[in-house]
Amino acid sequence: MVNRRAVVTGASSGIGEATVRALRARGWGVVGVARRASRLAALSEETGASTIACDLTDPDAVAALIGELEASGPVHALVQVAGGARGTDRVENASTDDWQWMYDANVLASQRLVAGLLPSLRRAAAADGHADTVFVTSTAAQVAYAGGGGYNAAKAAQSMLVHALRLELNGEPIRVAEIAPGMVHTEEFTLNRLGGDAVAAEAVYSGVEAPLRAEDVADVIAYALDAPGHVNLDLITMRPVAQSANHLLARGPLRVRPIN
Secondary structure (H helix, E strand, C coil), X not given: CCCCEEEEECCCCHHHXXXXXXXXXXXXXXXXXXXCHHHHHHHHHHHCCEEEEXXXXXXXXXXXXXXXXXXXXXXXXXXXXXXXXXXXXXXXXXXXXXXXXXXXXXXXXXXXXXHHHHHHHHHHHHHHCCEEEEEECCHHHCCCCCCCHHHHHHHHHHHHHHHHHHHHCCCCCXXXXXXXXXCECCCCHHHHHCCCCHHHHHXXXXXXXXXXXXXXXXXXXXXHHHXXXXXXXXXXXXXXXXXXXXXXXXXXXXXXXXXX
């Protein structure tokens, strides 16, 4: 079997870190990418993954990353998890700096990596049958909600990038998959969004029975990559059972209604 190698962004925490672990457990070679070198070093020690520290909002840093990846071996899969949200302000009160960061981190970083790594992915596909791109977007890309305008806009833009890329790669053996999670309880996503307010961040999940975990999303990503090469998972929307839609969330134990 070909030893397939995946590049996973956002690897220092949350879904990205869980994805590195899931792919390593399945025998993939993995390069984890994130800003925090110390956390990457610990992950490398635990999993055997290679790691590269990089700020994906910095074009020069991304160019250096691409060069290092091309020099170190083939790339069979690009898994783009890095991104995030900042703020919950109404559109009229929003910070343009926060919106700029969300667009840079979720959209422009994705475009730079696709543009830089497509030659490597094409070489891998030509040699080994197929290659993969997987993007973790969000249900925020699908339905707007009050206070989410900036994140809605950034994730919707990223999702449209994915759709356009799939059309542009038609006829090539390169799969383009999108995973759109709803509520996922990770250590940092909501904490970062709410400016480090741990009490407010934990209140978001209060009373919700079994929100998704980072490992749940990582399992779906790993399945998408390990599916037969002719199978593409265009879009997987996943939520906890307690969340029927972005706006409809059950708090409290899930119970069957009385049976008459």
